Amino acid sequence: MAVFKKDFLWGGATAANQYEGGWNLDGKGDSISDHLTVGSHKVPRQLTRTIKEGTLYPSQEATDFYHHYKEDIALFAEMGFKVFRLSINWTRIFPTGMEEEPNEAGLAFYDKVFDELHKYNIEPLVTISHYEIPYALVDKYNGWESREVIDLFFRYAVTLFKRYNGKVKYWLTFNEINAAIMPFGAVLGTGTVKGYEGPNTEIPDKKQERFQALHHQLVASALVVKYAHEHYPDFMMGNMICYLLSYALTCNPDDILANQKSMEILNYYCGDVQVRGEYPYFAKRYWEENDIHIEMKHGDDEILREGTIDFYTFSYYMTNCTSTDPNQKQTAGNIIGGAKNPYLKASDWGWQVDPQGLRIGLNELYARYGLPMMVVENGLGAYDKIEKDGSINDDYRIDYLKDHIAAMREAVKDGVDLLGYTPWGCIDLVSASTGEMAKRYGFIYVDKYDDGTGDLSRRRKKSFEWYKNVIASNGEEL
Numbered sequence: 001m002a003v004f005k006k007d008f009l010w011g012g013a014t015a016a017n018q019y020e021g022g023w024n025l026d027g028k029g030d031s032i033s034d035h036l037t038v039g040s041h042k043v044p045r046q047l048t049r050t051i052k053e054g055t056l057y058p059s060q061e062a063t064d065f066y067h068h069y070k071e072d073i074a075l076f077a078e079m080g081f082k083v084f085r086l087s088i089n090w091t092r093i094f095p096t097g098m099e100e101e102p103n104e105a106g107l108a109f110y111d112k113v114f115d116e117l118h119k120y121n122i123e124p125l126v127t128i129s130h131y132e133i134p135y136a137l138v139d140k141y142n143g144w145e146s147r148e149v150i151d152l153f154f155r156y157a158v159t160l161f162k163r164y165n166g167k168v169k170y171w172l173t174f175n176e177i178n179a180a181i182m183p184f185g186a187v188l189g190t191g192t193v194k195g196y197e198g199p200n201t202e203i204p205d206k207k208q209e210r211f212q213a214l215h216h217q218l219v220a221s222a223l224v225v226k227y228a229h230e231h232y233p234d235f236m237m238g239n240m241i242c243y244l245l246s247y248a249l250t251c252n253p254d255d256i257l258a259n260q261k262s263m264e265i266l267n268y269y270c271g272d273v274q275v276r277g278e279y280p281y282f283a284k285r286y287w288e289e290n291d292i293h294i295e296m297k298h299g300d301d302e303i304l305r306e307g308t309i310d311f312y313t314f315s316y317y318m319t320n321c322t323s324t325d326p327n328q329k330q331t332a333g334n335i336i337g338g339a340k341n342p343y344l345k346a347s348d349w350g351w352q353v354d355p356q357g358l359r360i361g362l363n364e365l366y367a368r369y370g371l372p373m374m375v376v377e378n379g380l381g382a383y384d385k386i387e388k389d390g391s392i393n394d395d396y397r398i399d400y401l402k403d404h405i406a407a408m409r410e411a412v413k414d415g416v417d418l419l420g421y422t423p424w425g426c427i428d429l430v431s432a433s434t435g436e437m438a439k440r441y442g443f444i445y446v447d448k449y450d451d452g453t454g455d456l457s458r459r460r461k462k463s464f465e466w467y468k469n470v471i472a473s474n475g476e477e478l
């Protein structure tokens with residue numbers, strides 16, 4: 001019996017800041033990711049205030065969707081994509097974020113992209129802001145710490161709605177909005193790094209700033225959702241959460257409680273606001289104990305209440321454990337690490353692979369919110385090797401995805417309403433955390449390397465054919 005819906009949205013996910021390139025073409029301004037240098041698993045990326053001559057900033061060219069979109073979309077179509085997740089580069093539309101009028105050349109680029117997608121009946125799923133705040137707003141306002149940015153974002157989003165109405169139906173407001181909870185989120189998430197220059201791993205931990213900035217993002221998100229509901233009733237408006245499932249390492253109640261508290265703040269703080277329209281009951285104590293004083297304007301609570309989302313989306317890569325024992329072995333993870341789980345193996349970047357966690361997570365989230373769900377990022381960052389005959393045999397990636405799709409299938413059987421699945425970096429792109437090309441996720445290999453070399457040619461990996469068959473069989477044949 002078929003498990004996934006007949007019109008299940010199979011596809012892939014990307015983000016402009018890691019994929020698009022063309023960073024200074026046709027009037028585009030620079031975004032924060034254009035100021036981040038290349039790094040590696042061992043060497044952190046540097047954020048620089050100015051663009052330094054002779055330094056490599058991998059997002060600037062990335063894997064050049066800007067000039068390859070036709071070829072890439074044809075490849076996605078060949079795999080049978082029903083949906084393609086991409087983000088719009090804010091600075092392509094409003095170069096500093098502050099212009100009164102949008103940049104027509106920027107708008108025209110995405111028109112071409114959406115038309116190309118529709119040619120193949122691929123539905124665009126658009127993230128309005130994915131780690132690419134205009135750098136000018138960082139400089140002027142300390143990013144989202146300033147309330148001014150709400151209006152600028154609103155203007156940007158409304159410009160997109162007006163222009164792409166009829167071409168785009170599925171919208172996500174902010175990528176991984178809960179990144180702001182973690183120090184790392186100050187760079188790519190909230191842009192609260194005015195004047196900062198240095199490694200992206202050593203940003204001073206300014207919780208007050210980040211939580212204030214996050215409040216502004218939550219209000220901005222709700223405002224545009226409310227606006228869309230009022231003006232474009234056909235739109236489906238979603239959020240996007242970095243879902244960081246963790247388990248208590250032991251059955252010691254201290255560990256259980258610590259894990260519960262960490263899950264609340266990392267995973268549910270933002271989602272609760274975006275789905276239920278108000279801050280959760282546990283927020284107040286967290287603010288008090290962390291000396292966080294959020295300035296809210298009269299009317300904010302009403303906006304949050306009126307701008308709740310239609311569907312819930314999240315990224316899922318790995319899980320960690322929570323332990324109150326400071327001597328426990330630690331491991332890395334997406335944005336944040338945790339205690340090592342003795343039952344799981346990890347990727348080469350130390351992210352623990354846990355397919356079953358996806359089923360657990362889908363059930364947890366669906367029980368909490370009862371909204372249709374979409375897994376909009378998932379995948380294995382791995383080193384790929386081109387064989388002498390030109391093939392790339394990424395069986396490790398196939399295994400990872402196979403197990404995760406099987407887990408989703410179980411979750412659907414459990415009763416979760418799942419709309420779609422867009423594995424991350426369906427074509428190779430720049431890693432957000434390390435700035436590497438060596439950490440690849442794609443079904444499609446791009447000839448581009450960490451020293452900036454490469455002719456950007458595309459080639460199909462073994463997983464390409466495999467995924468094509470998964471889609472053709474609607475997830476029955478894995």
Ligand code: BGP
Pocket residue numbers: 015018131175176242315334377381424430431432433434439
């Ligand atoms: C998510 C981000 C993506 C993406 C992914 C993989 O947190 O939304 O932008 O990059 O993680 O992470 P990385 O690129 O660090 O391997």
